[in-house]
Amino acid sequence: MLVFILCPSYFSPVLSSLLAAIGAALVIYLFSVGFNNSSFYDPFWSVAPFILSIYWSVTYGNPASMTDTIILLVISIWSIRLTLNFLRGWRGIRHEDWRYTALRQQYPRVFWLINLTGIHLFPTVVVFTAMMPVYVFLHRENISEDYNYIFWGVLLSFSGTLIELIADEQLRMFKEKNNHTAVIKEGLWKYSRHPNYFGEILFWWGLWVMLMGVNQQFWWTCMGTTAITLMFLFISIPIMERKSLLTKPGYAEYRKKVSMLIPWLPGK
Secondary structure (H helix, E strand, O other), X not given: OHHHHHOOOOOOHHHHHHHHHHHHXXXXXXXXXXXXXXXXXXXXXXXXXXXXXXXXXXXXXXXXXXXXXXXXXXXXXXXXXXXXXXHHHOOOOOOOOHHHHHHHHHOOOOHHHHHHHHHHHHHHHHHHHHOHHHHHHHOOOOOOOOHHHHHHHHHHHHHHHHHHHHHHHHHHHHHHHOOOOOOOOOHHHHOOOOHHHHHHHHHHHHHHHHHHOOOHHHHHHHHHHHHHHHHHHHHHHHHHHHHHHHHOOOHHHHHXXXXXXXXXXXXX
16 A cells, blocks of 8 residues: 555556555565565465455446446455465464475575565566456446456356365365375366366456456457466476375376366276
8 A cells, every 4th residue: 555655646557556566575575584484475366366456446447337346256256265265274374385495495595586586576476467357347448348258257257266165175175084195086186186276277267258348459468367377387287296296106197097277087
């Protein structure tokens, strides 16, 4: 909020919002250094899109618009689910995600730079860019709306959130009943090795499809959603796969039979 106040009036709303998001990420970074825990950033992923959408709606949106209410509701449900999922798995202020701990141990001399750029700033910029369809949607001047696009966008985003919810709950219940070396092969995990990531990707593409229902001239805002998709495909999934191959004896066989991302019938 302080960034919004300090920004010159001639700054565009997008630039002011971006500087605010980066400012928040830098504050969180300082806390992560002070507490020696990079997991301080994790909740920011779930609340930042919600805060941005509310700010844009109040400042530029149309409170009387049903479609504005719908897109805010879709984002709110996603944000609440992701935040609650983080809180349910939170082990205390000293607990750090194993991926950050591994980077800290592997690159001790330059971890401060990895922490600043790779863990805090890069995801912040990617998520902000992926939120551009929401900004354009709420800031539109053309009141013409194609409800076919909006319907399919809502369906994609809501389905993605529901898939994440189901996948995370299935994984949580499985871990409670089995040791850490067991491979989950039931529920959604029978058809996809990463159904939670698949749901997350669906959510973001749904927001972009909703935008296509009000202004197709901004089709290029899919760049942010594409970046998120690539981030899962080439960063998040490979990291999880490498760990699973090392720590779960049956994962190599599971990997041969089950689709990496898009749910599909398992092979024999």
